[in-house]
Amino acid sequence: GTEPRVLITGLNLTVPKGRHVIVTGPNGCGKTSLFRVLAGLWLPVEGAVAVPAGKRMLWLPQSSYLVTGTLRDQVTYPQHYRKASREVDARVHACLEKVRLTKLCDASATEDPFGLSSYHHDWNDVLSGGEKQRVGFARLLYHSPAYAVLDEATAAINPDEESKLYEMVLENDTTVFSIAHRLELRKFHKAELHFVGDGSGSFEIRELR
Structure with missing residues (x-):
């Protein structure tokens, strides 16, 4: 060896x-x-x-x-919410705001006021290298x-x-x-x-x- x-x-x-x-x-x-x-x-x-x-x-x-999943899932990982509370979504959105990634939120989602349910099988294909790193920081701020x-x-x-x-x-x-x-x-x-x-x-x- x-x-x-x-x-x-x-x-x-x-x-x-x-x-x-x-x-x-x-x-x-x-x-x-x-x-x-x-x-x-x-x-x-x-x-x-x-x-x-x-x-x-x-x-x-x-x-x-x-992970395969919603924008919310990327921030709360390794936690996963099938149905997140308004408080959780408000926190996730605030973290995305801090790292300047709210453009990823889906503004058209009527049942999801924070627009965190946008879903992708592979977020690696959607985000640039810098955006992936900012998602990491949103996760860090969320979990504290x-x-x-x-x-x-x-x-x-x-x-x-x-x-x-x-x-x-x-x-x-x-x-x-x-x-x-x-x-x-x-x-x-x-x-x-x-x-x-x-x-x-x-x-x-x-x-x-």
């Missing part, structure tokens, strides 16, 4: 509530691999990873997972988890929009762990985990503010 690859060596990192961490480093250094380990998709060969359970944690990959891990979750969004999205998430009292290329995002974080990328698993941790 393939030899296990050293991703990072000797890291001991705790992320308490409010300590927003950005992960940086050159392409191919293992940033997305770290995301997969944190998400439990890959198991570490050595060491341990502990993350908050259940609804306290939300994962936002570079391309948000979209204690922690969120973002892997290049704003790569297809322009820097001004990106800043507004991050500001809203932080105002929502969600602690973020961001894997990012754009170093401008440092301003939203309190610490930086920098992968050196020399193949040895070495890293640096810098306090940002």
